[in-house]
Amino acid sequence: MSEAKILIVEDERKISRVLQLELEYENYQTEIAADGKQALQLIEEQAWDLVLLDIMIPELSGLEVLRRVRKKDETTPIILLTARDEVHDKVSGLDLGANDYITKPFQIEELLARIRVHLRKPVQKQTTGELLTVGDLAVNLNGHEVKRSEKLIELTPREFDLLVCLLKNKNIVLTREQLIEQVWGFDYYGDTNVVDVYIRYLRQKIDKGFDEAYILTVRGVGYTIKDNGA
Numbered sequence: 755m756s757e758a759k760i761l762i763v764e765d766e767r768k769i770s771r772v773l774q775l776e777l778e779y780e781n782y783q784t785e786i787a788a789d790g791k792q793a794l795q796l797i798e799e800q801a802w803d804l805v806l807l808d809i810m811i812p813e814l815s816g817l818e819v820l821r822r823v824r825k826k827d828e829t830t831p832i833i834l835l836t837a838r839d840e841v842h843d844k845v846s847g848l849d850l851g852a853n854d855y856i857t858k859p860f861q862i863e864e865l866l867a868r869i870r871v872h873l874r875k876p877v878q879k880q881t882t883g884e885l886l887t888v889g890d891l892a893v894n895l896n897g898h899e900v901k902r903s904e905k906l907i908e909l910t911p912r913e914f915d916l917l918v919c920l921l922k923n924k925n926i927v928l929t930r931e932q933l934i935e936q937v938w939g940f941d942y943y944g945d946t947n948v949v950d951v952y953i954r955y956l957r958q959k960i961d962k963g964f965d966e967a968y969i970l971t972v973r974g975v976g977y978t979i980k981d982n983g984a
Contacts, residue, residue, distance in 0.1 A: 758803035758873050759783045763793040763819065764835065765811045773806065776862050777869075790814025797823055802830055804873055806865075809836040809847070817846060824851035828911075831872035833865075845951050848938075849910050886921040888968055888981045891960065893921060900960075907959050912937070916952050917960070920969065920979045929976040953977055 760782050764770035770786045777784050785800075787793035791813040797805065805823075809816035820832060834847045834855035847855055854868055886893040890903045898914060900907040909917065919936045920928070928936075930949040938948075953969060961967040968979050 757781045757783055759785075759801070760869070761785055761787060761793070761796055761800075761802045761805045763787045763790075763805065763807045763811060763816065765789060765808065772862075773865075776866070780866060782869075788812075790816065790819045793819050794822060797827075797830075804831045804833070804869060806833050806835055806869075807852075809834055817850060820847065820850045820852055833868060833872065835860075845948055848948070849912055851911065886918065888921060888924060888979055889966065891968055893918060902960060902964065909956075909959060913952060913956055913959070916949075917956055920977065924979050924981045927972045927975050927978045933977070949977075 760777055762770050762773050762777070762784055764773065764786065765788050767788075770788070774784045774786060785796060787796050789812045793805075793807070793811070794814065796802075797819075807816045807819060811819075814822075816834060816836075820834070823830070823832070828851065831853045832851070834852045835858060836844075836847075836855060837858045844855055853872055856865055856868065884895050886895065892901050893899070893914075894901075895918065900909055900914065900917065915937050916933065919933060930947075933949050953971075957967070957969050961969055970978050970980055972978060
């Protein structure tokens with residue numbers, strides 16, 4: 755059985771070479787792309803078990819590469835490498851479909867641990883036609899469709915997963931840590947305030963313009979969807 759193939763997308767030659775040496779020492783097969791266009795070409799030509807993708811690369815940014823890749827491939831694990839430390843940049847990457855991110859400078863041991871987690875994590879797919887509802891809000895899991903008062907609402911994959919988590923736990927207050935574990939995964943190492951950002955996104959789409967707000971904040975605890983008809 756061959757070892758996993760990892761594509762390293764990094765324009766800083768010293769960093770990419772160090773990463774390549776460390777990964778090959780762990781028996782991974784690697785290749786390096788120094789810019790966004792080269793990365794897209796390699797991703798289209800070959801199958802990769804995981805991609806390490808720096809955000810600040812020439813030709814096409816890492817986020818643009820991520821956006822284009824996710825149009826065709828929703829399953830290959832992608833870990834963002836970034837020197838940026840702002841929540842907005844982290845959220846943008848996760849929102850576009852990144853599985854994880856790590857902020858430079860990082861310890862190689864931590865990166866290797868995250869790689870191992872994503873390589874062994876099975877792809878989870880919804881196979882049920884279950885309908886989750888509260889009031890006039892309905893979520894079709896199989897169709898990945900959200901409606902309120904019969905109006906179709908477009909959500910990103912992460913927003914959809916967060917809404918489903920809240921609906922499956924109606925009337926239960928979930929902490930940020932619980933939401934991180936259930937929506938982002940146990941291996942997520944980022945800040946829990948990313949939950950607040952996504953709750954704000956959901957409220958803009960689900961509650962804004964309606965008389966009743968479904969997504970509620972319990973101060974000092976977390977968030978819930980309350981079913982008044984339960």
